[in-house]
Amino acid sequence: MTHSLEFKGIGKLYPGVKALDDINFRAEGGKVLALMGENGAGKSTLLKILAGDIRPTEGTYYLDEKERVFDNPHDAILAGVSVIYQERQMMPALSVAENIYAGFLPKTKAGLIDRKTLYANAQKIIDKFGLPIKPRTPVARLSVAYQQMVEIMKAYSRNPTVIAFDEPTASLSDAEIAALFRIIAELKAEGKIILYVSHRMAEIFQLADDIVVFKDGKFVTQMKAAEADENKLVRAMVGREIGDTYANLKRNDTYGDVLLEVKNLNNKRIHDVSFTLRKGEVLGLAGLVGAGRTELVRAIFGADKVESGEIIFDGQPGCFKSPYDAIKAGIALCPEDRKEQGLVLFRSIRENTTIPVLGSMKKGLFLNKKLEKEITQEAIEKYSIRTDTMEKLATQLSGGNQQKVILGRWTNRLMETKLLILDEPTKGIDVGTKAEIYQMVCDIAKQGIGVIFISSETPEVIGVADNILVMHNGKITGKLKREEANEENILALAMD
């Protein structure tokens, strides 16, 4: 009997966002099915549902015709589902063998760990993969690539029926990729169901039998790999045309002098980055997750170290040593992760709005609370933040309103912001509020403020930015004007 895996009507709702919407497709044993789509298309969410890590809001899936939705990863593993996530989930101090068999360690009759069997079994798997590592080595001492291989061996050791890979080759070298592909071919020959997520076109065509494309949480199409080509795939992934939202934006069309000049900037995560930004210009930073965009802006902002290179901001040369220095010079950063890095969640809108301007809001020794309330009220009105009181805690606001509080923080009248950096400002925000935020960005640019706009949603970058930089692996791989940019050429620059 061939194994089969069928998704029926899977949907996943997060507050304000539909991560997955009515997903239906079927995968068969002895075949590799590639899952493709842009960032945020819902591939990883589907894998998490498959692994029992999160529960779908609706729908279910069938493994070998049996209905299966798991409450926890352990049950899923026992039922023969192994998912290898992009982020490694290792216990760094434990050995290779212990990591491979984590949760399923062989035991002696007395209930202790049977180390002899453990190491022997681990060695067998390592030999099968043909890797030069030892079962007793702590994984912390392995390279990132080998850690990734340990993760794959862990999945393999559980003898799964379904094995899913989420971008497994992102940190592997060519030799290791070859070893991985050999293993995948073997798994295929054993009749297992293989799901494979990757952005690398070449890999897809080398490995996959079937391809399923997702877009914005929805199933777009399923095709045979033999019938697909790169153009066809990219078109399916990119999907719809850029909507009217962008056409209706009232943009800034007059730029001032050069505001920011970055020359050959380097640190651990970014390599040789150079670009310039003028006053009133919106510069888009496109690329895939992990391309180094966040790291680049953090380096400019003084939040991460710069190893070499030069920054000239508003005529003043020199890199910033801390966010404090950058803010004093007139740079503001709205970070990618609003909850972790943007807001003090359990304090009020008022307190969150005024953090960077406390110093210029004094009346003698004390804070001028009247002025503070005025500033907050102005921000609430300017950005139409929906709340009944400014004393509401930041955590009680929706994602869109949270983002507006952060915008209000950096653009109030006590700030002298010259450069505003927005890192994924519309992440997890509903469509209506997104459009509001796009217009706010354009309005901010009209005041002569330079804007760096990072987004993984390519249409958004093309729609909002005047000029676009595309990044990949910490390098800038392309500079495009809005007129010449389209999703195809940006995606091509963002991938290998």
Next chain:
Amino acid sequence: MKLVKKITQSKLGVICLVTILVVLFFGVTTTGFLSGNNLNSIMISMCLPGTIAIGMSMLLISGEIDLSAGYEACMGGLVCAMLIGAGLPWPVALLLTLVAGCIMGGILAFLVNKVGLFGFISSMAMISVYNGFSMIITKAQTITISTDNAAFFKIGAGSIWFFPIPFIIMVALMVVYGVILYKTEFGRTIYMTGGNRAAARLCGVNRKKITTILYINNGALAAFAGAVVAARMHNASPSACTTGATDAITAAVLGGVAFRGGDGNMVGCFIGLALVTFFNSGLTASGLQAYWQIVIQGLLLFAALCIDFFNARARQKALEG
């Protein structure tokens, strides 16, 4: 009815209510609990944990902690007594005691902000260091302060009208620090860095500067509290004040200071302190053995941490929606 609802819905309201119930309970069930004498001794026994709790609350709000504060107080008492014994006038001795407190706080600030250790661990290690030192410098003996320092003793045991002077000092300090927390830029940044370290940093808040000041401040307050105890006892002992940190943390956390930072205020801290002290005194008045009181003190801290933990978990749940 509206008032009742308002009280039961705010954390401070509940703690206030509990404190009042405790006072009523012991007032009715024991004799002499509400007598002037007992109230006076309650106020006096609030002083050591209370003064330490001021600095500790600020540290906790900023997301830091100093478990060695009681031993810093002990060292403060010893330093003060020895300097007076060496013939220095008491105001100078007290000033130098504050300097010693600053140094002790500074050591922790160094360990946390320069070496990069956790305050919890570093201060735990410092407990042992101070404990050993105090034994060495005193040869494990109590140091008596000669009786011609009457003015100094007043700081520890004098009273103005009904209120003991050390209690008045403590309340005054709480007011001053409460105003700093509530009304100044510095106070606000303490909440911000304790509430979300990463976000505060990206807003230009200098956490290291803030927590360095708070550690030094905490050391100074602890040393001062120890000196006040020495002034009351007319001596300093290497085993005095050592439960100061635990008592202060119990009071602060009971009063709504968040163990993980970002929330709390001096009013709450005072109410938490009152609750703990009334409770202890009530147990004494009802004739409970002193050792049992220590057990109950531990259970109180446990209760405070549970409340704090469940609060934090409820918040987390709310966050995940």
